[in-house]
Amino acid sequence: MSDAPLLDVRQLHAWYGESHVLHGVDLDIREGETVTLLGRNGAGKTTTLRAIMGILRRREGVIRLRGQDLIGVPLHRTAKAGLGYVPEERGIFASLSVEENLTLPPKVAEGGMSVDEIYRLFPNLHERRTSQGTKLSGGEQQMLAIARILRTGVKVLLLDEPTEGLAPVIVQRIGEVLVELKRQGMTILLVEQNFRFAKKVADRFYLMEDGRMVDSFPGHELDARMDQLHDVLGV
């Protein structure tokens, strides 16, 4: 792990139309790190991911990936720079089969998993590879949404609430997958409401409020900070 951050975000502002939603977000992630964004609904976590990815186009500030500034990069070149995105709504395509969904994102770098390796990691997807993408269960759709990014060879994963609405056994399975990805050196920026899940995978936490970062602490301090978090998150 080198000291220079792999992904470095400075003073990121973003707007939905006229409404100013990110007010100078600072965040950095070192290579191989898993960092989790915490915050209430509406604090700007999903917006931060969308602004980094460039889906939200009205943005200002600095987003540097391996030193390359992404602010002026068109959306279809962001993946090539090395960012992979798994949206909260999963974004599985109904008009594509499971396998077509899996192979849809173009490869952007060497070192991605092969389709066979992915099927070994997610046997369910192999069984259902000819089904319509949206006929999968919620958990399987989440697996597919993650799996299709693994094929592309990106080194940084932006993962938006992967456990939302899923059964505990599926959540556990996704946790195992993330641990495996970390072991392989993937850098992960995770938005997550489920503390117990996040604790298992996160090296560091950021706490967001009203479109800015208000705190940051290492993963092992999570338990000690539970009172503060309950306070801020209102849970």
Next chain:
Amino acid sequence: MSTIFGVPAPALFGQLLIGLINGSFYAMLSLGLAVIFGLLRVINFAHGALYMLGAFTAYLLLTFTGIGYWPALIVAPLLVGVVAVVIERVMLSRLYGLDPLYGLLLTFGLALIIEGAFRYWFGAAGKPYAPPPLLTGGVNLGFMFLPIYRGWVVVASLAVCLGTWLLIEKTKLGSYLRAATENATLVQAFGVNVPRLLTLTYGFGAALAGLAGVLAAPVYQVSPLMGSNLIIIVFAVVVVGGMGSILGAIVTGYLLGVLEGLTKVFYPQGSSIVIFVVMAVVLLVRPAGLFGREA
């Protein structure tokens, strides 16, 4: 002479064939419209003008350069496709993200300009375009006389429709198109150059119209208004089939063509409105169209 339901058989089959021919053009044109609408959300009112442009290209190639039908089948769609790519890059692409009405207005205006210009240059009268020697004449099938060129049109359009369907449903490029139709932003975030996909799709849909125009040149006369006569019916076909549905556009195109032909036999007065009656009924019963997904 044998009769079927009190109608002489040759008359019935003759109208069926005409219906099938018309259906071939409805299918090819509505297919292009459906592909364009699906991905770009643009109701392409210029489609009839692009079809006319295809027919005129064939006519002008033959008249001024002596280039015949077969090369025209390739050259005209390419040229129409290039014109469409320019239209998309220069004008249409500026309207994405705005109300779809703007795209409709732009393409409607373009259709008027293109058709007006051709009327100015060539007059409103139709110009004959002879079928190539290989496809002239006809065969007696026993129950009817089949002009070979008309048989060719049906076969060619079926092949074009099948080919397009395979391209969209079975290839990688087609999977990009289907996915981008559902969620273009996400597909672009995966690294697919969606703006280029939009341009190519508009060019492809227009090239289909251009190809239909060349095929139509020997059947109907080549005239500046040939497209505007057809386009309203083609829109009805798209609506009946389900906006944006590829298969719906193809199947509905042929079905409505045949239905129109049959109506000419059994109730000639109704033949010019039967398609619109079907459209009204379908919209009442299944607003998303026969093959459309309910939103």
